[in-house]
Structures are given as structure tokens and as C-alpha cells.
Amino acid sequence: MKRITEGVCYIGVNDYETELFEGLWPIPEGVSYNSYIVQGEKTAIIDTVKILFVDEFLNNIEKVTSFDKIDYIVLNHLEPDHSGSLLRLLEKAPQAVIICSKKAKDMTDYLYKITENIIVVGEGEKLDLGGRELVFYMDPLVHWPETMVTYDTKDQILFSCDAFGSYKALDVGIFDDEVNPDEYFEETIRYFSNIVAKYVKYVQKAMDKLSGLEIKMIAPAHGIVWRKNPKRIIDLYIDLSARKAQPGVAVIWGSMYGNTKQVVEYVVEGVKEAGVPVTVLEFSRHHLSYLLKESWKNKAVILGIPTYDGGPFLGASYYLHLMKRKNLRERIVGFFGSSMWSGRALHQAAEQLKELDWEVIEPLLEFRGSATKEVLMQAKELAKKIALMTKE
Numbered sequence: 001m002k003r004i005t006e007g008v009c010y011i012g013v014n015d016y017e018t019e020l021f022e023g024l025w026p027i028p029e030g031v032s033y034n035s036y037i038v039q040g041e042k043t044a045i046i047d048t049v050k051i052l053f054v055d056e057f058l059n060n061i062e063k064v065t066s067f068d069k070i071d072y073i074v075l076n077h078l079e080p081d082h083s084g085s086l087l088r089l090l091e092k093a094p095q096a097v098i099i100c101s102k103k104a105k106d107m108t109d110y111l112y113k114i115t116e117n118i119i120v121v122g123e124g125e126k127l128d129l130g131g132r133e134l135v136f137y138m139d140p141l142v143h144w145p146e147t148m149v150t151y152d153t154k155d156q157i158l159f160s161c162d163a164f165g166s167y168k169a170l171d172v173g174i175f176d177d178e179v180n181p182d183e184y185f186e187e188t189i190r191y192f193s194n195i196v197a198k199y200v201k202y203v204q205k206a207m208d209k210l211s212g213l214e215i216k217m218i219a220p221a222h223g224i225v226w227r228k229n230p231k232r233i234i235d236l237y238i239d240l241s242a243r244k245a246q247p248g249v250a251v252i253w254g255s256m257y258g259n260t261k262q263v264v265e266y267v268v269e270g271v272k273e274a275g276v277p278v279t280v281l282e283f284s285r286h287h288l289s290y291l292l293k294e295s296w297k298n299k300a301v302i303l304g305i306p307t308y309d310g311g312p313f314l315g316a317s318y319y320l321h322l323m324k325r326k327n328l329r330e331r332i333v334g335f336f337g338s339s340m341w342s343g344r345a346l347h348q349a350a351e352q353l354k355e356l357d358w359e360v361i362e363p364l365l366e367f368r369g370s371a372t373k374e375v376l377m378q379a380k381e382l383a384k385k386i387a388l389m390t391k392e
């Protein structure tokens with residue numbers, strides 16, 4: 001439990017047990033499920049936590065108030081990392097009324113078979129807590145269709161649920177001025193690209209809508225509370241949702257016998273000569289979560305893809321599929337890779353990325369067996385050219 005303002009407390013929990021968030025995305029530094037308690041004359045809990053941590057969550061609540069004093073449970077989002085402890089909380093506080101969107105009401109039925117004691121709220125509707133007021137804004141598809149955000153008019157806190165959230169548990173502090181916010185910044189980008197990116201159109205709509213609010217603090221459902229510099233995270237979200245990337249190159253490669261690998265150092269050298277940041281990742285050794293993040297973050301990607309079974313190396317195939325699933329558009333891309341008796345892997349990959357409006361920079365450096373000195377030099381030149389393009 002941690003006090004945020006006189007009437008608002010943090011009552012969330014850290015999860016260091018889950019290996020893969022959503023069963024998909026690695027969280028080596030854990031994740032937090034943030035919940036808040038807002039007290040006026042009446043009391044509201046904003047979101048719950050994953051069921052695995054319900055006992056700790058209920059303990060946190062008891063440090064602030066007794067269960068019979070809870071009037072409302074606001075459900076911004078029904079995904080079980082936020083709604084999972086609802087039934088157990090209602091056992092303790094059966095009088096509490098659920099506040100949620102219309103679509104969320106259906107989901108409380110699907111997930112928890114709860115159909116009563118629910119108030120459905122719509123865009124801009126208010127809840128008077130007595131000396132404090134909560135306003136609800138619909139935020140569909142950031143991250144599910146029922147999602148909304150809650151705004152506390154008194155302290156000007158936006159309880160934004162998944163929006164502005166990040167991986168990484170709150171092990172040092174809960175505020176951006178208590179931790180190194182840069183660490184959470186990188187994990188916000190990864191979280192965004194993994195979880196929210198598919199719905200950028202809706203993120204942009206939400207950002208437009210919220211731009212009229214005076215926001216002193218952003219209190220998301222994962223990661224730190226931005227009280228010192230909420231503008232920083234808002235600006236990041238504006239850029240991410242516009243797929244605006246930074247000058248920089250992600251070099252992502254795979255290799256079976258070292259022939260494609262031998263080109264990597266020349267590619268990296270080319271990027272460095274252009275004075276542009278470079279990140280190097282390997283299809284087989286780095287999780288897609290990180291490949292996606294770096295592709296979202298950087299303006300250019302250079303892919304080292306050997307031919308495998310007459311097509312792109314398997315790790316690269318998964319990567320290409322993910323770019324399509326997440327609809328990552330408009331990156332600059334170059335290719336290199338070894339083939340033996342059958343090539344075309346690079347052409348196949350290029351065609352897939354062109355469908356996403358990626359700008360494919362020629363030549364596609366596909367070579368037989370090991371690279372010649374000429375290929376190595378071409379790779380370096382190609383990388384430098386691409387890196388310089390990211391500065392434009």
C-alpha cells in the first residue's frame with residue numbers, strides 16, 4: 001500500500017512468478033498489477049489484480065479501509081490480470097456496486113457469471129464520491145473493446161488501465177521520481193508493441209480525446225505512476241501510436257552454419273559509420289517480443305535471413321508473420337542472407353513486408369554459400385545507406 005494523494009492509495013501487487021505475460025511475452029523483471037483505492041465520502045476501488053495475488057491484494061485493501069466501506073468497484077478493463085480478483089473481493093464486500101462499460105457488463109457475465117449490482121456508465125458519465133468525482137471515458141480496444149479510463153477531477157489523476165502501462169515490477173518505488181524512469185520507458189515500448197500496437201488507430205483516438213483533460217498524474221494498471229513528468233509518457237504514446245520511430249537500425253539475423261552470420265559485423269560497421277544507434281538481435285536467441293519492440297522503435301530494420309526449406313529461415317518466418325499480425329507499417333528494410341541450391345528467401349520476405357508499406361532497399365544481398373569479400377563490402381555499404389536514411 002502506498003499513498004498517492006490524501007484520498008488516493010496504491011493497492012497493487014508485483015508478479016515475479018509469471019514467466020510469460022499472456023502466455024506469450026517474457027517478463028524477466030516481472031510486472032505489476034496496479035489497483036487503486038479512491039476515497040471521498042464514498043469509497044471506490046479501481047481495478048483488481050490477477051487472481052494469483054488476491055490474498056496480498058485483499059491485505060492491501062485492509063490497510064486502507066474495511067471491506068464494508070467499499071461502495072464501488074470500477075472495472076476499467078475485464079482482462080483477468082485486472083478483473084481476476086473480482087469474485088473474491090465481492091465475497092468480502094458484497095455491497096459494492098460494479099461500475100463498468102456496457103460491453104464490460106457482458107464480460108462480467110461471461111467470465112464471472114455476475115449479472116447484478118452493476119451500474120453501466122457511458123462516455124463522460126460521472127460518479128459522485130462526495131467531495132470527489134470520477135469521470136469515465138470510453139477507450140475501446142485499448143486494449144479490449146470494453147475498455148474505459150477513469151479520471152479523478154479533484155487530483156487530476158488519470159487511471160488509464162493498459163494505456164501507458166509497462167512490464168517490470170515496482171520493486172523500488174511506484175512513482176517516476178522514485179525509480180529510473182528510463183528503465184520503465186523501454187519496457188513501456190515493449191509492452192505497447194506486444195499488447196496494444198495492433199490497435200494503434202484506437203490509441204490515437206483515445207489520445208485525441210484525452211488531450212482536453214488536465215492531467216497531473218497518470219496511474220496505469222501496469223508499471224509506474226507518472227507524477228513528475230506525465231507529459232513524457234503521453235508524448236511517447238503519441239509517437240508510438242503514430243508508428244513514429246527514432247533514427248536507428250535494428251539488425252536481426254539468423255544463421256545455421258555461420259555463413260549469414262559472417263556478414264553481420266559488416267552490417268553493424270556500416271550502421272556505426274553513419275553515426276546511428278544500432279541494436280543487434282538474433283532470430284533464434286531473442287524472443288519475438290524484443291524483435292517486435294526494436295522494429296517498432298527504430299526507423300530501419302536490416303534482416304539477415306538464410307534460406308531454409310525453400311523459404312525464409314524459420315525464426316524470420318515467425319517474425320514476418322508477427323509484423324503482419326501487429327500491422328507494423330512503414331519501416332525501411334534491407335536484407336542479406338546465404339542460400340545453397342535454392343534462393344528466393346529474401347524476395348519472399350521482401351514481398352511480405354512491401355504489403356505493409358515497408359521500403360525495401362536494393363540490392364537484396366542473397367549469396368550462395370559463404371559471402372565473398374565483395375558481398376561483405378556491399379553489405380556494409382547497404383547498411384550505411386539505410387542508416388543514413390533514418391536520419392532524414
Ligand code: FEO
Nearest residue numbers: 079081143162221
Ligand atoms: Fe493488462 Fe489488457 O490487460
